[in-house]
Amino acid sequence: MSDLQEGAMAPDFTLPTDGESVVWLSDLKSCKVVVYFYPKADTPGCTTEALDFTALKSQFEAAGTTVIAISPDACDKRAKFRAKHNLDVVLASDEDHSIAESYGV
Numbered sequence: 001m002s003d004l005q006e007g008a009m010a011p012d013f014t015l016p017t018d019g020e021s022v023v024w025l026s027d028l029k030s031c032k033v034v035v036y037f038y039p040k041a042d043t044p045g046c047t048t049e050a051l052d053f054t055a056l057k058s059q060f061e062a063a064g065t066t067v068i069a070i071s072p073d074a075c076d077k078r079a080k081f082r083a084k085h086n087l088d089v090v091l092a093s094d095e096d097h098s099i100a101e102s103y104g105v
Contacts, residue, residue, distance in 0.1 A: 004104045010035065011102040015070065015092035018078035023068060023092050032065040037105045041073045041081035041091075050081070054088045070094050 004011070010033075014024045025033065036053070038046040053060075053067050060067055067089045071078065078091040094100055 011099070013092075013094075013099045013102075015094055015099065016075050017093070018075055018082050018091045023090055025068075028066055032063065034060065034065055034067045035103070036067070036069055037094075037100050037103070038069060038071045041071055041077050042084065046071070047081075047085060050087050050089065050091075051085060054086070057088050066090065068092055070099060072097055072100070 010025065012025050014022055014026075017023055025035075034053075036049070038049060040046060050069060053069065057067065069089050070092045072095050073081070073093060074095060075093050078093060081087065082091055
């Protein structure tokens with residue numbers, strides 16, 4: 001597990017999203033990015049967190065910021081999670097936990 005320090009360069013990643021697309025952190029170098037990790041889709045705490053980020057999406061966009069939520073859930077489970085709660089943030093899959101570990105999560 002990494003010991004990421006404040007101000008350090010964020011570890012790069014390429015992850016599948018809940019559709020048939022992929023998110024590359026390196027493609028977002030020209031904007032601010034909030035990356036958050038959650039342990040499992042459709043649990044009470046994770047749902048509240050995703051709903052809160054969705055509710056604030058316009059404010060993040062106004063600040064030039066993209067929100068990426070990463071979990072170990074498979075893509076189909078995250079797609080159901082998005083649809084059930086009408087989520088509007090990027091949901092990415094880190095099934096082997098390698099990105100979470102590189103971030104010290």
